[in-house]
Amino acid sequence: MKNNTTGLNNPLIGQAHRFQCNIEKGWLRMGVISMTVITGVTLTTTVASAQTETATTPITQSTDVNAVPTSAEKPATDPDTKTDSNQSQAGDSVITNGANSSKPDGDTTDSGNQSSDSEKPTTDGSVSQPDQKPADATATPTVPAASPAPTATPAPETSTPETPITDYQFTQNGANYTIKGYSGSQTNITLPSQYNGGLVTEIGAGAFNHKNISGTVTIPDSIINIGHDAFANNNITALNLGKSVQTIGNDAFSRNPNDKNSNNSIETVNIPDSVTTIGDRAFANITIKQLTFGDSASASNSKVETIGMDAFSGNQISGTVIIPDTVTTISDRAFTNNKITRLQFGDSDSNSKVETIGVDAFSGNQISGAITIPDSVKSIDMNAFAKNQISTAVLGQNIDMIGKNFFDATTKVAEKDAAGNYWTLNLDSNGNLIRTRLTDYTYALNSNGTYTVTGYTGDLQKYLGNDGQITSLNVPGTYNGKSVTAIGNSAFADKGISTVTIPNTVTYIGNDAFTRNNISTVDLGQGVQIIGEDAFSVNQIGAVKIPDTVTRIGEKAFTQNQIKTVDLGQGVQTIGKDAFSVNPISGLVTIPDSVISIGIRAFADDDISELNFRQKY
Structure with a gap:
């Protein structure tokens, strides 16, 4: 004893x-x-x-949620009586915290x-310390x-900004944890980044669904995945997404506010650079007013690849939306029924990777003016840009599928190919794509398969939303893959042109081709052989350099200009009557030895002080 x-x-x-x-x-x-x-x-x-x-x-009594009792601390139990604490059910992986945790029906114990x-x-009211010596x-x-x-004693106040850990339920995923549920009643919640020595990396499906959250939600940088319906059906007013989030699940933040009478709304959403996937309806119907992609003012660092169906539909997004270069798929109704006024694909259209634009993707907005669809886009589905005020749409060169009414009937749509040509796109009765060439010029086919440009209409410029007028003219060198070798009679007469560049493919310039304009400079291509009568008469040309390829200069070809210097090429044979008359040409004019005929008054009413006739020796 x-x-x-x-x-x-x-x-x-x-x-x-x-x-x-x-x-x-x-x-x-x-x-x-x-x-x-x-x-x-x-x-x-x-x-x-x-x-x-x-x-x-x-x-109820507060307990340390992280405390795990040792075998020495467990109270002895009588095998003939009920247990004194809650026992975990076999196979249940949910880790529950706090006195407010729910218990299964029929449980007659209360460990709290x-x-x-x-x-x-x-x-005396003090708390005795456990005896560490084994029981005898x-x-x-x-x-x-x-x-x-x-x-019962109240839980001590915490100094951390995070919502009390006891408000959450967790499950373990490897060495980390997933938030599976929430039982708190906080207005503003800041999710924990750590639990029980591991990182909190995921928010489970429906974890905060219908929890009456009515303030700011702050998601820490530890979170990688946000499950479907995670924060749906609340009255959240502000959202701070952590900089490590990669996946935002279907309906993750949809229907905030869920009360039509509530004035709460998430007005600004910034998608961090880390996000790659935005699920279906992820932000649908939450009255967003401003949407940005990327941590900075530029979307160039964003990694978003897929924007799901209805992802941002039914909001009030306004102003400019910049689609990141990394996006490949914009799904059906992704941005429908907002107030977007301008749409931009990446920092540069040439860098965009968008391939698919779905049904009604941008319908029902306020996009106006002209937009450019990147070359990367392969398909634009029906009504994708319907119900906007887009005047002109220029499509990339890789379109292989368009849906009915992909733009409004009032929008002028053209496709630009690699050669810079424009085409209209339409569907035949079988749904096949039909392309029709758009151009500012009219052409005539020559007997040798080349073309003569016969006039300027400005139809392409008008189609693209311009006034159709031309001041700086670059005569096209090809049409339908063939060379343009001639400029027809009066082709560009009276067009208000100020500068002209003629390609090297052109060999013939017709009569009156550029007469009565405001041309001050002209660049004759190195293939021109014949310059027709009155070709450049009545303009403001200040200097002329005739290429060595030219053999004939027609009558009055350059009369009534402001030419002060003339450089005649070594191939000229004929200078027509009044060819350079009524110009302020002064100083020395050299006539090449190739010339065999000079018409009357060719240099009349000029101020030439000296003529130099070269002779063959």
Whole structure:
């Protein structure tokens, strides 16, 4: 028998080895009570548990959610009585925190209402520390004085900005954790980035769905994936997405606010550079007013590849939307029914990777003016840009599918190919794509398969939304893949042209081809052989350099200009009547030895001081 000094010194004092009271369930339980008398004989009495059902309010007590009791701290249990704490069900991976955690129906225990042996209150109200020495099964237990049942104490206030960890439920994913549920009532919530020594990397499906969140949601940089419906059906007013989020699931933030009478809304959304996928309806119907992609003002660093169906539909997004260069798919109705006024594909159309633009993708907005579709786009589905105010759309050169009414009937749509030619696109009765060439010029086919440009209409410029007028003219060198070798009679007369560049393919310039314009400079190509009558008469040309390829200069070809210097090529044979008359030509004029005929008044009414006739030697 073990010597019990306390028992000998206090023979009449009884000590309760265990005393527990649960008011909610209304049962009283006492463990083994020992009484030691002077003779040293120990009298042991066992008081059985008694239980009656009552309907009273539970007393809750805060516990350390991270504390895991050791085997030494677990209270002894009587195999004939019910357990004193909640037992995890086999196979249940959910980690639940806090006194507010729900319990399955039929559970008659309440672990939140019991104190562990390690925190047993003493008679003076202090908390005794657990005895670290292993229990001796043969030792006679001491008999402490009976003490009152512990009362609930409030959880200590936390200094961290995160919402209390006890408001969340977790499951483990590898070494990290997923938030699976939320039981708090905070207005503003900041999600935890760590739990139980691991990172919180995912927000599970529906974790915060219908939780009446009515303030700011802050998602930490540790989060990588946001599951479907994660924050749907709330009244969130502001959203801060962490800089590591990669996937935003279907309906993740949709229907905020879910109350039509609520004035709450997420007005600004910034998609971090890290995001690659935005799911279907991820931000649908939440009254967004401003949308940006990327952590900076530029979308150049964004990694978004897919924008899901209805991802941003039914909002109030206004101003300019820049689609990141990395996006390959814009799904059906992705941006429908907003207030977008301008659309831009990446920092540069040439860098964009968009291939597919879905049904109604941008319909029902306020996009106006001209837009350019990148060369990367292969298909534009039906109504993709319908119900806007787009005047002109220039498509890239790789379109192989268009849907009906892909633009409004009032929008002028043209495709630009690699050679710079423009084509209109239409569908035949079988749905096949038909291309029709657009041009500013009219042409005539020559007998040798080349073309003569016969006039200027400005139809392409008008189609593209310009006024059709031309001031700087670059005569095309090809048409339908064939060379343009001639400029027809009066082709560009009276067009208000100020500068002219003629390609090297042209060999013939017809009569009156450029007469009565405002041409001040002319660049004759190195293939021209014949310059027709009045070809450049009545203009403002200040200097003329005739290429060596030219053999004939027609009558009045350059009359009535402002020419001061003339450089005649070494191939000229004929200079027609009045060819350079009525010009302020001064100084020396050299006539090449190739010339065999100079017409009357060829240089009349000029200020030439000297003529130099070269002779063959």
